[in-house]
Amino acid sequence: MMDASVLSHWQQQWQAALLLWSEHLQLHEPLWLFDVEASQAAGLTGSFAAIRLASQRVMVNLQDVAERNLSDCSLEILAHEIGHHVYAPANMTQHLQLLAVIRQALPTVEHLAPLVANLYTDLLINHHLQRNTRCRMDTIYQRLKSTGASQLWALYMRIYERLWQLAPGALTDADITAEMEGDAWLGSRIIKVYSKDWLTGSSRFATLLLGYLIEEEQAARDAFAALNDTAEAGHGHRGAGVIELPAIDVMHPSHDPDLTDLPSSVTGQGEPEEAATETRTSGQALQPQDYYEVLKAAGVDLSPHDAAVRYYRDAVRPYLMPFPTRRLPGPGEPQREGSEIWQVGDDPIEIDWFATLIAGRQPIPGITTQKAMYSLEGSEEPQHQVCDLDLYVDSSGSMPNPQSTISYPALAGALLCLSALRAGATVQVTLWSGARQCLTSDGFVRDEAAVLRVLTGFFGGGTSFPLKILRSTYARPRQTPTQLVVLSDDGIVSMFGDDEEGTPGEQISALALNHCRGAGHWVLDLPYDPSSPEVQQSSWLKRTTDSILFGQQQGWQVHRVNGLEPMLQFARDFSNQYYRDDVPSSAGG
Amino acid sequence: MVDLQMGPPIHRLHERLLAYPESPAPRGQDLLALVYDLAHRIDPGVTAEVLEPLARLPQCQLEPDEPEISAHPDVFMLMIWLLADEAFSEPTLSAIDLVSLLLSADNLMATGYPNLQDEDQREELIRLALNGLRLKPRDETDHQARDRLLMVSSSERARVVTASRAAEERAEAIRQALAEQRAREAADKYTRE
CATH class of the missing domain: 3.40.50.410 (von Willebrand factor, type A domain)
Incomplete structure (x- = not known):
């Protein structure tokens, strides 16, 4: 059982973690979970912490944190989860855009977009915290040091080592090849250069990881399972999806002049127009199938048909127009003529409870519920009939x-x-x-x-x-x-x-x-x-x-x-x- | 290998570079006077003989009305601005090292006009300046300082980016070959059926 003082400590650290981001930031206190059963009931499985963007909630499995020897990293863990709410992805719309952009950069392994989105946003948040606050994010990764053979894990740790100028081997003992060293450098550049325009950076990052993901999908999944705190971030989302994406070119980061900033003579790169073999994705509309896949990737639980309903609803919303009406002679005082069935979808205030009960049957919405019917005497002013x-x-x-x-x-x-x-x-x-x-x-x-x-x-x-x-x-x-x-x-x-x-x-x-x-x-x-x-x-x-x-x-x-x-x-x-x-x-x- | 002296904290030097003034930089003789002042401040015992090569630098021979080559400051001007920070008055420095650093400034980085908003380019410039003066950032060991300089060096970057790009191109070629093979197999199957 958890000591009450442990919870008290985490509650205090929650306030401190909020202050690291802003004095004015207000978020619900996290859902503190103390055992496996409670975590599973809350939908927190695999990772020791998670966020829910729909409810703006953070969840922490304190038992799992203790078992991973991370209890003294409470400030880092909480500040990190808050970062997902205030920096990346920050809200559901941006989360869906992020997933959609990453999916486009992961041909054949689109289903791994949630993992890549999580790794990427973690990098953004952790780098901000490590550089600008007293948080020691590197401690967490030293404790989580993986003994597995995942090349992606080794690359990811090497990116952190480069970002934070840690000695080689500080976070991973794996052999780093020259190619991986280059990828790690590019990864660190993406985080630094695209820290504000992080949606564009996400496309570069996904392209960087593509080869690793194709090579060792399962090993990568296993290696990062404990860190996957945004896998179900969209759970409970009922709002709009993503219909259209901003213009972002899909290209390997080594071809991005904003990242490599080296003259062509150094890198052997040709003229800009012939250097990049990118695919133009400027402002393209997503298809309903992609719309559904993106929502599913965000952890939103819905069927393809439900997604299509949302898609067409969202797509036409900007174009809604006044519906045709017919001009009719204007009414005088409304005169009650009788009653008719109140249907589901009608305004509930129109239910005539007296008439419903007089009918002598149990009120069943849309079946026995009644509403008043009125006739309108003619007048001078015309009215519009829908x-x-x-x-x-x-x-x-x-x-x-x-x-x-x-x-x-x-x-x-x-x-x-x-x-x-x-x-x-x-x-x-x-x-x-x-x-x-x-x-x-x-x-x-x-x-x-x-x-x-x-x-x-x-x-x-x-x-x-x-x-x-x-x-x-x-x-x-x-x-x-x-x-x-x-x-x-x-x-x-x-x-x-x-x-x-x-x-x-x-x-x-x-x-x-x-x-x-x-x-x-x-x-x-x-x-x-x-x-x-x-x-x-x-x-x-x-x-x-x-x-x-x-x-x-x-x-x-x-x-x-x-x-x-x-x-x-x-x-x-x-x-x-x-x-x-x-x-x-x-x-x- | 020579031990490095403790220099200023690196974050202070980043801030210094970010505060580079927008007003027009001195040129020609004005610039030369500024560089001499800097050398005297860093090493009061400096002689005219040591400073003499600086007068031959192209930047110190420009006429005031000659047009600027770039809207951005070059590495040389950024070095001058950086080293003029008061933090460099604490350690004991050699004017010979300073002159040598300034003479080679234009060739130190891959780009002649660094982007000050780019953290990596600022870091490289700072570490090159410190290394040229046999300094290391505060709170770093000699080993760390040399490692980190290597991490941000343009030539090292070029080497690893080239390796990364070559690997990506090989992987892309394999992916395309596989995709074409799958397409051919699908077409064959369709034809058979």
């Missing part, structure tokens, strides 16, 4: 899987859904592919996660438009004007087949346009312009172009979307064309 959104997403094999690669139709759909929900509309989303491959939200709902989950699903099967759902949705005129949007490619032609009852698709389509009381839109990911004369004359594309022409004659608005800008243009047009305040209202365009 249009509902009914979205049909083609998920056949010809469409990109939105969970793997960026899908512009899905992006357009996400933008419409979130804009609609933000404006107060309800949304129905239907994902469709083959005859029996159809997934739909539970009618028109206001649940953002639910609609995005359907939108970002994927079947990858045949192409058969879900006429049954279209037919049932528009069997009667919609009470609320509804924007009917179909995201597809040339699979849109399946809308004009017959449904399971033998009703022609043309008839269902016409009825839907008539009963939606809004407008119908086809958002098509087409590599060609169906309106161009060459395409219209092509016998290969005749069925598609004829169908599109017929759809236009029926009243469908056709939008071609094959990139970010056309998608945004569609979204803007969608918002403005019919419903802008200064344009007279028109239900269907």
Whole structure:
């Protein structure tokens, strides 16, 4: 059992460690763990200390620290963990960026990005503490001296020896070859030169370690297990991921003129433009698959589908727009007409508990909960009515899987859904592919996660438009004007087949346009312009172009979307064309 | 090997270099006068004969209106600025060593115009200056001082960077060959199927 004085000592050192970084720094006191069971329950396994960026918490396994003979390094250990919170990575966004940048520099061993990120941020923090505070970080590594044969461990220790000008062998007894000596020097340069722009430095550092990681992955994992205090740093994160990375070239540090600072005559380096064989990664957008891998690398526990939901939500957030509304005669005093079901997603304050209890059943949200319905008497001032959104997403094999690669139709759909929900509309989303491959939200709902989950699903099967759902949705005129949007490619032609009852698709389509009381839109990911004369004359594309022409004659608005800008243009047009305040209202365009 | 005298703390010398003035540096005869003053302060017994080679340095022969070659100070000017620190008045130094150091200043480092924001370049310049005057940083042993000078020396850096780069290029070639082999195998398999 731990002595109470030990805990008291660590608590005192916590305050001292905070002061090493800033007088104004405030962090929760660490979670002190006293045995293996408590550590495992807290998710601290393998390492004797760890951080959680989501809760801004530090965890320390005091028993493990004692067993490793590090009890007298309390200030160093705590100051180091605080460093992860205030310097590198400091927050979840930067942690995710760090992992994404490192992954790009680790082809074939991307899964080791968390280890590299940890080694790198440890170097940054430890060097700062060793140089600028009374902390003796080298003591920790002397105590942890590994007897293993990991070349990476030897290199890592040699980097510290160089950084802190320790005698060769102070931290590692391994034989250091000339190549490793060069790598160690470059590693120390990265830490010194990129201490402020450490995201760029991380790419160089990962490239430096790449060869070692490929050679001895398991040995490296084993050697650094006790130090891996950021492995689960993203645990519990519910916020945004990383959509786009800053411009960072992937190059070996020996080719980086900011690091080597030696003239070409000394290093044998040619002209700068021919010296570096770097890969340009300037400001590139991450694909949904990478987005998921980065979150997973940060310790965020979620499925690829959940990650895709977050990806499209984050991607369209900067572009959210006012959703179309219709001008209606202004209301007078609201008059209660009765009650209706309060649904999950509605404002909880609208629940009419009296009506719910009067109904005599147990309150079940969304099932028996009631809310008041009001009618509004006419008045002089016009009001804007929000249009509902009914979205049909083609998920056949010809469409990109939105969970793997960026899908512009899905992006357009996400933008419409979130804009609609933000404006107060309800949304129905239907994902469709083959005859029996159809997934739909539970009618028109206001649940953002639910609609995005359907939108970002994927079947990858045949192409058969879900006429049954279209037919049932528009069997009667919609009470609320509804924007009917179909995201597809040339699979849109399946809308004009017959449904399971033998009703022609043309008839269902016409009825839907008539009963939606809004407008119908086809958002098509087409590599060609169906309106161009060459395409219209092509016998290969005749069925598609004829169908599109017929759809236009029926009243469908056709939008071609094959990139970010056309998608945004569609979204803007969608918002403005019919419903802008200064344009007279028109239900269907 | 000659024992080294204890010199100033190294962090003080880093700060000294970081405080290098932005105002235009003296040139020509003004600079020569400054260097003579420095030599007299360091070694009051210095003779004119010892100082004489300094007058032939290009920096001491420039006209005041000649344009600057670089916006950054060269190693020679940085040495003058560094050694003018009062901390160098404590140890007993030889003007012969000083003159020898200044005469070779331009060739000591790989770069003629060090970046003062670069910690390694500052460290190299400081250690070269101390070593030239047979000094070591305070709180270091002779052995440590010589080891650390080697660690930051440009020529040593060039040697190890070249080794590192060669190793990386060999590894990259192997990785590319493996990737091509995998691609060929995949293509063969695809063709067979």
